[in-house]
Amino acid sequence: MSKGLPKRSEDYSLWYNELVKRADLAENSPVRGCMVIKPYGYSIWEKMQAELDRMFKETGHTNAYFPLFIPKSYLSKEASHVEGFAKECAVVTHYRLKNSDDGRGVIVDPEAKLEEELIVRPTSETVIWSTYKNWIQSYRDLPLLVNQWANVVRWEMRTRLFLRTAEFLWQEGHTAHASKEEAIEETVQMMNVYATFAENFMALPVVRGIKSANERFAGAEDTYCIEALMQDGKALQAGTSHFLGQNFAKAFDVKFATKEGGLEYVWGTSWGASTRLMGALIMAHSDDNGLVLPPKLAPIQVVIVPIYKGDEELERISVKAKEIMASLRAKGISVQFDNRDTHKPGWKFAEYELKGVPLRIAMGPRDLENNTVEIARRDTLTKESVNLSEISIDKYVSDLLEEIQRNIFQKAFEFRENMTTEADTWQEFEDLLENKGGFVSAHWDGTTETEERIKELTKATIRCIPIDRKEESGSCILTGKPSTGRVLFARAY
Structure with a gap:
């Protein structure tokens, strides 16, 4: 064996990177910002995948597969969606290479320019809703409950194995419904599926909540999420479920004939979890000796x-x-x-x-x-x-093994409880973020301006408005304006 790992208390980031490599989970690839998931790491992902896939099918979903390439014009159809992803898109402009005449080797053939550029999928709402237009004509075709396991590309400048890579693996569910109520019910259900998976299999306690408008998925009306706390006191978003309203149905003209004979736009949802869960698993439980795996996800128990x-x-x-x-x-x-x-x-x-x-x-x-x-x-x-x-x-x-599974969860749960603190003044708020970390529960006036100012001053974001929060009147931590309840702030991955 090589010398021991760096200590978490001395350099958490280095400890994490070294552990991922030394435990044979993943390594950097020759392509900047991408990773090679090694067999041992992939076998943990496969166990995650198998459990989630089972849970999706138990809730009525079936798997399909959609193209990797998306016509650029599709992304223009939903304005907030394209704005949210524009800076992260990889674009295909040509379809052929050729040998250069001057000995420079292979070059892009300038004669082979695509009429319309193709986007390497950053997420699949646009290509899937363009397909749903052909699949949905009547209320009899609804609900449509589809999931796909795929890779996506989001061009990241600062990358870290599993947590943020230019290409990553995930699943994305995309569903269509006849009513707003049914779509919201689906969105909440899938948030709960993710939470059950995180707690029962990953031994990871999570907070269920709704994102603020600022943190919401581009193109969604509401984003539900599960938030977890890592051992360095930073939060990590472990899964999201989006109520899309009729935004994508209107963008791609997806209508259905109602029972009453009318014609209406369908209601949509999308939801996803990625190989980022691997990062959460490592950072929530592992120690200075290496990985600590919950038995339910351990390739070798x-x-x-x-x-x-x-x-x-x-x-x-x-x-x-x-x-x-x-x-x-x-x-x-x-x-x-x-x-x-x-x-x-x-x-x-x-x-x-x-x-x-x-x-x-x-x-x-x-x-x-x-x-x-x-x-x-x-x-x-x-x-x-x-x-x-x-x-x-x-x-x-x-x-x-059952006792170990429970013990790992309990340890993470107690850590999160100890690292969740209420702040009532700006001074308390800053002190907690700087000296303790973790979740800070505080009042916020509900405005995007205040949220952005807090982020600017402290690097902390609103992780979520907890589903189970109690309504209580108070004063915003920054502006002193009225607030109806506390939200969870944290610095995050």
Whole structure:
């Protein structure tokens, strides 16, 4: 093993970047701002994807796929949408290369200019709503509940693996409805799906809320979101669900014949979560020794490491290890037996700790004699010797994995509670942001001007107006104007 990770307390950003690379999750690619997701990192993403996909299908959605390229004219049809994404768009202008006559190698063929430039998809509302015009004629065609798993490109100047890259993976749901009420119900439902996934699988406590007008998705009437807190006290938006009203239906002339025989524009939603969730998972739970993975998303939930001298001892340990593996796999637990002779047990222990494997079982010749194993937990870094004749190993491990999942959530929940503070004066507000961080709950007068001024002065944004906030009269933290309730501010990724 190489030397230890940088400490979170000394350089959180460096700790994060090093952990992503050393735990074999991802690395920078030859294309500036893009990343290569390595097999171990991708296997965590696949587990996330599988659970979310199941939840989408359970709520009535089906998957489809839409083009990567979007005609430039499509983006002009919804004014606020194009304004929101214009600065991030990658544009295709030509369709052919050729060898230069002067030995410079391959060049763009100037004769092969596209009549209309194509935008590499930053999000798919425009191309999907142009398609929905052909799919929707009558109330019988509604609701239309579609999701796609895809990559998108948003040209970023300052990038960080998983958190902000020029190309990233995500899913985007796009639904069409006959009524405003049904579309809003869908928007709220999908925010709750994301929150359930974050809390039950990622062990990540989140705040459900609505974005301020300033932070709203370009082209939406309302954006619902889930916000999480990272260990450095910064917030991270972990999923968004947008009520689009009839904006895109009007832009692309998507109408339906009502039951009563009239003709109306449909109501839309869109919702998405991306590989940014990987960044949230790493930053919310991991420690100075490496990743801490919730068992439900760990590619390897249990690793068995034999401690032996010579082939004969390994053979005897292997027999017992395979027995244990079979009983754990029968319970649906993913388990790996690491009998490589290229690395010593101590190296393997450190490697699996770095990679966040929830449970490690060590077995040596003395364990065979005593019918025991040593079980080490990644979340607490504690070890215990367990007598196999006194327990059922599959139930014991299964219960322990559930306990680890709960413990990781509880630790993150308590951290968030301790890092959520009310501020009633501007002085308190600034002090909290500067010296403590986390969520600051404070009154705001509801204006975009005040929100922008606060951001300018403190770099903090309104993360959300919490769904469950209590209505209470107060004075805006900056202007002193009347306010009807507190909102959550934080510095954010």
